[in-house]
Structure formats: C-alpha cells, structure tokens
Amino acid sequence: MSGIYDDKSFFCDYAKMERSQGLEHSGEWYQLEPLFPALKGLSVLDLGCGYGWHCDYAARQGASRVLGIDESSLMLSEARRRFERPPVTFRQLPILDYEYPEGEWDLVFSNLALHYIEDLAAAFSKVHRTLTRGGVFLFNIEHPVFTAGVRQEFRSDEEGLYWPVRGYFSEGARTTSFLGHSVTKYHHSLSSIVDSLLDAGFSLERLVEARPSVEALRADERLRCELERPIMLIIRCRRT
Numbered sequence: 311m312s313g314i315y316d317d318k319s320f321f322c323d324y325a326k327m328e329r330s331q332g333l334e335h336s337g338e339w340y341q342l343e344p345l346f347p348a349l350k351g352l353s354v355l356d357l358g359c360g361y362g363w364h365c366d367y368a369a370r371q372g373a374s375r376v377l378g379i380d381e382s383s384l385m386l387s388e389a390r391r392r393f394e395r396p397p398v399t400f401r402q403l404p405i406l407d408y409e410y411p412e413g414e415w416d417l418v419f420s421n422l423a424l425h426y427i428e429d430l431a432a433a434f435s436k437v438h439r440t441l442t443r444g445g446v447f448l449f450n451i452e453h454p455v456f457t458a459g460v461r462q463e464f465r466s467d468e469e470g471l472y473w474p475v476r477g478y479f480s481e482g483a484r485t486t487s488f489l490g491h492s493v494t495k496y497h498h499s500l501s502s503i504v505d506s507l508l509d510a511g512f513s514l515e516r517l518v519e520a521r522p523s524v525e526a527l528r529a530d531e532r533l534r535c536e537l538e539r540p541i542m543l544i545i546r547c548r549r550t
C-alpha cells in the first residue's frame with residue numbers, strides 16, 4: 311500500500327474521470343504534445359506514469375526503450391494490462407527511490423506527479439544526472455497558483471468568480487480534497503521550481519501555463535472558469 315492511488319475507492323473514482331480515458335481526453339494534451347522531442351529511437355523514462363498513456367505514446371512514436379515508474383500497485387496493474395510489451399516496461403517504486411543511472415535516458419517525462427514530491431530539488435538533480443547530454447526533461451506539475459491554498463475551489467463576489475490564493479510563500483504540504491478524498495500534495499512556488507531546475511544545471515526552454523483550447527471552450531461553456539487561473543504548469547528544459 312503506497313499513497314492515495316492504492317486506495318480502492320479513490321482508484322475507482324479516478325478511473326471515472328474524463329482524463330482517465332486517454333490522452334485526447336486531457337485538456338493539456340494539445341499544449342503538451344508539441345513540446346515532446348522527436349521520439350524515434352529515444353530512451354524515455356516516465357515518472358509517476360499512472361496507466362501508462364504517455365509510455366504508450368512514446369512507443370507509438372518510435373521510442374526504442376520506455377520505462378514507466380509509479381509507486382501505486384493499482385495504477386501499475388492497469389498500465390501493465392494495457393501497455394506492457396516491448397519497448398515498454400514498468401516498475402513499482404517511488405520516484406525518489408529509482409537509481410537514476412548517469413546518462414541513461416534521452417527524455418525524462420512526468421505528467422501530474424511531481425506535486426506529490428516534497429523535495430523537488432532532489433528529484434531535479436537526479437533527473438539531470440540520468441539524462442544524456444542534450445537530453446530533455448519535460449514535465450507538467452500542478453501550477454503554484456492552484457496548489458497554494460488548501461481549499462481548492464472558486465469563490466465569487468460582485469465581479470464574478472475568482473480563485474483565492476492563500477499562503478503562496480509558505481511552501482510545503484497541503485492536504486486538500488480531490489475527488490472527495492483527502493489527498494496530500496506539496497506546494498512549491500514558481501521561483502522555487504525554476505531555481506531548483508537552474509541549480510540542478512538545466513537550461514530552461516519552455517514554460518507554459520496550460521489553459522483550455524479554443525475548441526474545448528467552444529464545445530463546453532463550463533470550461534470558461536478555467537480562464538480565471540491556471541491549474542497546470544508545463545516546463546521543458548534540457549541537460550546541456
């Protein structure tokens with residue numbers, strides 16, 4: 311048993327989310343996909359791979375070797391059932407416990423898992439070490455504006471909906487409600503995320519604050535509130 315994703319009731323609720331149905335069902339994919347390097351022949355490590363959607367994507371794009379790691383046995387059993395075949399393999403272990411061999415991977419990827427890590431600086435320096443020279447680190451983390459407060463919900467006043475940002479500079483654990491379950495994540499300020507990357511030796515290439523696409527907004531009016539604040543922060547950087 312490790313973490314909320316091994317709680318059966320949470321796992322079932324997570325499975326029902328729209329984004330759990332595949333990459334095209336996650337609102338950020340249209341902004342994330344163009345940031346991948348050309349994957350043909352690359353070795354790819356996915357941190358907190360969940361069901362393994364991005365591992366499968368990398369394999370379909372021609373990656374030569376793909377390893378997904380995740381601490382949850384329930385998530386990994388889904389990943390194995392769906393996608394474990396060459397060149398994709400999975401391992402069950404916490405992100406910080408992987409060995410991160412020097413110069414092993416051309417791309418290290420992580421989608422919506424790093425906000426579960428308290429010591430981001432440690433994770434970034436391990437990732438830096440395990441990348442080949444010129445290798446890319448591409449990740450999507452919950453945005454600091456979203457993670458700052460404990461009550462992650464909109465409020466409204468006479469001007470309409472707004473998102474309260476509390477305790478921005480108090481970094482650390484936040485126990486919030488996600489899918490009706492109590493979940494602990496870690497809030498890191500934008501400067502501490504970027505400084506930790508630069509301190510680890512990365513060159514920053516892209517920083518994207520994810521937002522719904524024009525098409526998604528056209529198709530679903532309810533997404534308009536997502537323009538009030540970003541939920542996700544996508545960063546691409548490189549070991550030079």
Ligand SMILES: C[S@@+](CC[C@H](N)C(=O)[O-])C[C@H]1O[C@@H](n2cnc3c(N)ncnc32)[C@H](O)[C@@H]1O
Pocket residue numbers: 313315357358359360361362363379380381382385403404405406420421422423426427
């Ligand atoms: C929101 S899901 C995202 C899954 C997948 N990356 C995706 O985008 O479909 C977060 C995943 O991170 C994993 N996770 C959270 N903390 C972790 C840790 N410390 N070590 C390994 N996996 C972790 C969870 O088990 C879960 O599968």
